[in-house]
Amino acid sequence: MKASQLILGTQRENPSDAEIVSHKLMIRAGLIRQVSSGIYNWLPTGKKVLQKVENIIREEMNFAGAQEILMPMVQPATLWEDSGRIDQYGQELLVFLDRHENKFCLGPTHEEIITDLCKNLLTSYKQLPVTLYQIQTKFRDEIRPRFGVMRSREFIMKDAYSFDLDKESLGNSYLIMKEAYTKIFNKIGLDYRVVKADSGAIGGSESEEFHVLAESGEDLLAFSDKSEYAINAELLTELQEGQDPFSLEGKPSPDGNGILKLKRGIEVGHIFKLGKKYSEVLNLRIPGEDHDIYPEMGCYGIGASRIVAAAIEQNHDEKGIVWPSALAPYQVALVEVNTKDKKEIKDKCLEIYQLFKENDIEVLWDDRDKRPGVKFSDMEVIGIPATVIIGERTLETGEIEFKKRQDEKPELVSHQDLISLIKT
RNA sequence: CGGGGCAUAGCGCAGCCUGGUAGCGCACCUGCUUUGGGAGCAGGUGGUCGCAGGUUCAAAUCCUGCUGCCCCGACCA
Numbered sequence: 001m002k003a004s005q006l007i008l009g010t011q012r013e014n015p016s017d018a019e020i021v022s023h024k025l026m027i028r029a030g031l032i033r034q035v036s037s038g039i040y041n042w043l044p045t046g047k048k049v050l051q052k053v054e055n056i057i058r059e060e061m062n063f064a065g066a067q068e069i070l071m072p073m074v075q076p077a078t079l080w081e082d083s084g085r086i087d088q089y090g091q092e093l094l095v096f097l098d099r100h101e102n103k104f105c106l107g108p109t110h111e112e113i114i115t116d117l118c119k120n121l122l123t124s125y126k127q128l129p130v131t132l133y134q135i136q137t138k139f140r141d142e143i144r145p146r147f148g149v150m151r152s153r154e155f156i157m158k159d160a161y162s163f164d165l166d167k168e169s170l171g172n173s174y175l176i177m178k179e180a181y182t183k184i185f186n187k188i189g190l191d192y193r194v195v196k197a198d199s200g201a202i203g204g205s206e207s208e209e210f211h212v213l214a215e216s217g218e219d220l221l222a223f224s225d226k227s228e229y230a231i232n233a234e235l236l237t238e239l240q241e242g243q244d245p246f247s248l249e250g251k252p253s254p255d256g257n258g259i260l261k262l263k264r265g266i267e268v269g270h271i272f273k274l275g276k277k278y279s280e281v282l283n284l285r286i287p288g289e290d291h292d293i294y295p296e297m298g299c300y301g302i303g304a305s306r307i308v309a310a311a312i313e314q315n316h317d318e319k320g321i322v323w324p325s326a327l328a329p330y331q332v333a334l335v336e337v338n339t340k341d342k343k344e345i346k347d348k349c350l351e352i353y354q355l356f357k358e359n360d361i362e363v364l365w366d367d368r369d370k371r372p373g374v375k376f377s378d379m380e381v382i383g384i385p386a387t388v389i390i391g392e393r394t395l396e397t398g399e400i401e402f403k404k405r406q407d408e409k410p411e412l413v414s415h416q417d418l419i420s421l422i423k424t
Numbered sequence: 425c426g427g428g429g430c431a432u433a434g435c436g437c438a439g440c441c442u443g444g445u446a447g448c449g450c451a452c453c454u455g456c457u458u459u460g461g462g463a464g465c466a467g468g469u470g471g472u473c474g475c476a477g478g479u480u481c482a483a484a485u486c487c488u489g490c491u492g493c494c495c496c497g498a499c500c501a
Contacts, residue, residue, distance in 0.1 A: 013435085014436085015435075019494080019495070034493090108501090144496095329467085355436055371460095391459095
């Protein structure tokens with residue numbers, strides 16, 4: 001991609017209404033623009049990053065045997081009346097009327113829809129176990145949206161739903177998803193933890209959360225310093241009735257091993273064992289060997305758009321974003337310096353540009369007629385992991401200036417080494 | 425929903441107190457000169473001053489009402 005043709009949307013100054021670093025940088029790097037409170041446009045660069053997240057999720061979900069579907073964002077409110085959640089979910093559910101004055105809502109989650117779908121779709125216990133998923137826009141009318149896409153009203157979520165014959169099989173489906181999640185967050189390249197969690201409004205028996213560790217995280221997590229024990233501090237205080245979560249620091253771990261340490265996290269994934277809650281209340285019965293069964297369900301969410309913000313919270317410096325390579329919108333920036341009356345520089349850039357393209361390296365060629373400083377800072381705020389600089393200095397020698405995002409100065413490398421340097 | 429703040433060009437802001445027909449920096453467009461870390465000069469584009477009412481000869485400015493956005497809290501993926 002040539003920067004001269006790209007709608008970059010970078011901004012020099014921090015927006016006045018952004019508080020946390022990921023929000024500021026997402027605006028300044030031209031990833032998002034606000035439409036309304038908790039509602040955002042995703043610009044070309046942001047969309048690329050989001051798509052990287054989605055594709056990693058999709059790959060691992062498919063690998064785990066889950067099947068991708070797409071459910072509607074608009075759902076009949078009657079389904080929510082049937083499940084009894086219309087009151088429980090409350091104001092967060094955005095309800096409206098269509099032209100026939102039928103009540104609909106914007107889907108904040110899809111247990112009702114998927115359960116209803118499966119009533120017609122699953123016709124035999126032989127089809128179980130099965131896990132279906134989608135990557136789709138959700139809407140939750142948050143009391144107070146904040147921090148950009150970190151806590152937005154509209155957001156992109158991957159939600160998966162498993163259906164099993166019995167509890168044991170559900171346990172297996174759950175583990176498969178947990179493993180897939182582990183692989184997803186490893187691939188994305190963030191520092192994360194899994195903790196026991198409260199199943200909240202979704203309901204069910206058991207749940208775990210995946211948190212990206214960051215100082216700005218809204219959740220407080222408690223870990224034992226001696227064992228694997230890890231729990232959402234809020235849940236632990238509920239279990240221990242009414243303590244201040246902060247007071248947990250240094251207390252003995254409930255599993256009897258070690259003492260508790262607190263960290264802050266951003267919840268990016270949540271997996272639940274739902275049991276028969278939805279299958280029973282919505283009457284999803286599947287013919288079994290001798291009698292109909294209500295399948296044991298599980299549900300598994302990942303906040304794709306939130307991951308983008310969380311990744312920035314964890315990976316930035318004073319110049320801007322520092323993408324983990326799996327999420328970078330481009331793997332390399334090709335910056336040309338002083339090309340006026342220097343056709344050789346343009347030619348050299350074109351040559352390298354094509355070399356990258358032939359090797360399937362996503363390259364952003366900054367061919368704009370701008371000062372070098374402007375280009376460097378744009379590439380840095382966007383967070384592209386590597387930059388290749390082409391200018392007069394190295395035109396004669398044939399060497400290439402190559403700089404990693406966090407390096408102060410470029411190093412000189414040979415033409416042949418370029419590709420392998422970027423791929424590692 | 426309670427408490428606080430803000431609303432003037434794409435972004436960041438001044439002007440408001442003390443009413444007189446809107447300004448600065450950045451960005452953007454044209455030209456020339458520049459070009460290795462956010463260039464210089466010259467010229468230019470862009471604003472129903474959030475909305476509605478009121479006071480006044482005259483309102484960005486004063487008064488009233490409303491809306492939107494941000495922050496803190498309760499709540500939540």
